[in-house]
Amino acid sequence: MSGQGTSQGDTAGAVLMDRIYGWQRHIYDMTRKPYLLGRDRLIADLQPPDGGTVLELGCGTARNLVVAAQRYPTARFFGIDLSSAMLDSARRSIDRAGLGGRVVIAQGDASAFDPRVVFGRETFDRVFVSYALSMIPPWQQALEAGLGLLGDGGELSCVDFGTMTRYPTILRGPFQAWLAAFHVTPRGDLPHVLSGLAARHGARADVSILHGGYAVYGRVGHDAARKPPND
Template identity: 65%
Template sequence: MSDHGGLMDGVYRYQRHIYDLTRKYYLLGRDGLIADLAPPPDGTVLEIGCGTGRNLIAVGKAWPGTRLHGIDISAAMLETARAGVARAGLADRVTLAQGDACAFDPQALFGRAGFDRVFISYA
């Protein structure tokens, strides 16, 4: 993971600060995906490649009560995600972890074997 994680940190080290602003219209369909998630009451959602946390914050607002989890290989993006989640007042519902989506253990990272909904967007 360290080689790929380091590469992604290099890519997003500075770009992460303007990432969401520059991709709002480029990544059409994410808002519809979030609206269609429909997790069960008190359900769990995992986003693979959560980046800045924009999607997790939107899911948290759209689906109150849902426990949210995000994995990303970039420590830099997770730093931005943690700040955004805290600003949105969702830190008590969001768990973020650094890991490679190709080979991660949800039990080790999140203390659970599975999730009610899993999604990936632009990763």
């Protein structure tokens, strides 16, 4: 079985996430691939060091953790999520992939958890957030916390919905209304927040606007500019 730690998180938020994804989790991965753009690009750019550690904040069904663990077979992976329902699906996915020995997941609040208690370690080589910031009310706090979990030479990566500024209103409006129905809020100031986060910590930020503003992809860390983003 995949490992599971414990973390006290936002109870109301956990209940909401379970209500939203209690049934969706069974079809989540097969239905999200067409529009959660940039996830595989983020994973390709992670490039953790040999034997390194990678943490995903808001890991959901563990789809990203499984893909990343298969891509980087010497690294160890950790994931935290508020939804117990999603974590149930995550455990099954991890076990099916035979990755229980390298992928550890736990329930907790991505913006406020103690990795020493949950995972038995203080820092990670890579921390990433994929389409979760738009569902985390204190999302800026989650980014700040994620950057604080990095070890020397570490890097924080994120991808999430953008403002779709190049899309006609007839498309943008209904799509954003559909997102709102699932408590998803695109973070329009994400590029600015990432740049500010890097400046405050003496780090570098590499921010890309993808697909005409559909998504924002950013990397922050002392090594964030080690190579151009993978196309």
